[in-house]
Amino acid sequence: xxxxxxxxxxxxxxxxxxxxVVLYPEGVLMPNSTxxxxxxxxxxxxxxxxxxxxxxxxxxDVDSADVLGLLRRLAADQLLTLEPSDG
Amino acid sequence: MADTxxxxxxxxxxxxxxxLHCTYCSNPVELLTRDRELTTEQWQDTFDQARKLGVxxxxxxxxxxxxxxxxxxxxxxxxRLGCYVNLVTSGLGLTERRAAELAGCGLDHxxxxxxxxxxxxxxxxxxxxxxRTKLAAARIVRDLGLPLTVNVVLHRGNLDRVQExxxxxxxxxxxxxxxxxxxxxxxxxRNRAGLLPSAGQLxxxxxxxxxxxxxxxxxxxxxxxxxxxxxxxxxPCMHGWAARQLTIAPDGTVLPxxxxxxxxxxxxxxxxxxxxxxxxxxxxxxxxxxxxxxMSPTCTACPRKEIDFxxxxxxxxxxxGRAEATDPVCGKSPDHHLIEALVAAPGDAEPVMRGYR
Numbered sequence: 001x002x003x004x005x006x007x008x009x010x011x012x013x014x015x016x017x018x019x020x021v022v023l024y025p026e027g028v029l030m031p032n033s034t035x036x037x038x039x040x041x042x043x044x045x046x047x048x049x050x051x052x053x054x055x056x057x058x059x060x061d062v063d064s065a066d067v068l069g070l071l072r073r074l075a076a077d078q079l080l081t082l083e084p085s086d087g
Numbered sequence: 088m089a090d091t092x093x094x095x096x097x098x099x100x101x102x103x104x105x106x107l108h109c110t111y112c113s114n115p116v117e118l119l120t121r122d123r124e125l126t127t128e129q130w131q132d133t134f135d136q137a138r139k140l141g142v143x144x145x146x147x148x149x150x151x152x153x154x155x156x157x158x159x160x161x162x163x164x165x166x167r168l169g170c171y172v173n174l175v176t177s178g179l180g181l182t183e184r185r186a187a188e189l190a191g192c193g194l195d196h197x198x199x200x201x202x203x204x205x206x207x208x209x210x211x212x213x214x215x216x217x218x219r220t221k222l223a224a225a226r227i228v229r230d231l232g233l234p235l236t237v238n239v240v241l242h243r244g245n246l247d248r249v250q251e252x253x254x255x256x257x258x259x260x261x262x263x264x265x266x267x268x269x270x271x272x273x274x275x276x277r278n279r280a281g282l283l284p285s286a287g288q289l290x291x292x293x294x295x296x297x298x299x300x301x302x303x304x305x306x307x308x309x310x311x312x313x314x315x316x317x318x319x320x321x322x323p324c325m326h327g328w329a330a331r332q333l334t335i336a337p338d339g340t341v342l343p344x345x346x347x348x349x350x351x352x353x354x355x356x357x358x359x360x361x362x363x364x365x366x367x368x369x370x371x372x373x374x375x376x377x378x379x380x381x382m383s384p385t386c387t388a389c390p391r392k393e394i395d396f397x398x399x400x401x402x403x404x405x406x407x408g409r410a411e412a413t414d415p416v417c418g419k420s421p422d423h424h425l426i427e428a429l430v431a432a433p434g435d436a437e438p439v440m441r442g443y444r
């Protein structure tokens with residue numbers, strides 16, 4: 001799977017709140033730093049396995065099941081799509 | 088109030104002018120004329136203030152915002168501030184050239200209204216020939232690659248065509264369909280007798296929505312806004328009074344929600360009189376129903392008070408004359424008999440088209 005943000009969803013930096021935000025048609029999401037690290041990699045090219053590897057280089061104790069759970073929740077909220085991977 | 092948070096969204100009602108005459112419109116019955124509208128510079132200054140206050144989403148609405156010739160400038164201004172810019176439109180006037188210009192100015196999303204799946208019925212509700220132009224506008228939006236939400240207000244006259252509406256929105260390439268039962272404010276309240284559906288209609292429509300969600304899967308998200316008169320609990324209106332959003336009327340009046348001006352006990356300052364931050368944090372109107380201290384005994388004792396926030400203050404005021412009353416929609420409200428009577432016998436009055444008196 002290679003997650004990709006859906007059209008109309010974009011990641012932005014809010015200098016008023018001093019944090020990263022996700023803007024989408026009906027709302028604003030304020031992800032924590034781990035979720036941000038996942039979201040910026042949802043480009044349709046990076047696989048879930050690669051995202052997990054990238055995160056392990058930054059954070060200790062990254063659980064791939066947690067990452068997949070987060071991605072599935074964001075997909076259910078129509079923020080990203082979990083495209084099937086070619087391999 | 089020390090614990091007041093920052094707003095996320097601004098509904099900018101750029102104008103009350105509109106080519107449509109929908110009887111379900113939630114705009115006030117006293118529509119503002121063009122000479123009362125804020126200027127380009129005043130709106131731009133308002134967007135600057137809104138961004139500093141924390142606003143990240145600007146919904147350009149009306150009326151029909153495309154009737155403002157300065158719309159591209161306003162889109163560009165809000166976009167450059169870093170805001171997500173959403174156009175809420177009837178689609179009338181959204182030519183290829185205009186749409187491309189707006190996209191070039193940074194427009195992020197288009198919310199297009201349709202009245203019905205039946206052209207005859209859609210045009211009857213709009214009070215003009217509009218349906219075909221709207222379908223063309225939807226295709227223009229999609230061809231530009233802009234994400235499209237189709238919005239349809241539901242009422243007695245179109246609830247039986249929810250399936251056709253879903254299939255039409257899908258055919259138009261909408262990423263999202265919002266099916267929103269009529270909220271009874273402004274013109275819709277005036278025309279309520281002709282708009283209220285039957286409970287049977289609502290049940291059938293909801294079953295159809297479930298079926299269409301299964302059928303269409305993730306290809307189109309269907310959001311269904313319930314008919315609150317028929318619900319056991321009130322809607323969590325605006326996620327709490329003056330908590331996340333603000334509305335600015337065409338003349339610059341700053342409001343916690345589009346309907347708040349009906350509450351005549353409170354004064355509503357304009358952005359030309361006071362700063363937006365001062366109004367958000369310190370005005371009487373914005374602080375009137377924040378938190379839970381204002382609540383009626385019914386709400387104060389209720390375990391759901393932090394879930395639905397006592398429902399809608401405007402609805403409470405419109406139906407009981409007391410803005411602090413529990414929303415009469417709530418089954419626990421001492422005024423709930425008002426809703427029961429309306430639902431039991433909705434009546435069948437001749438509608439007054441929006442804009443006609």
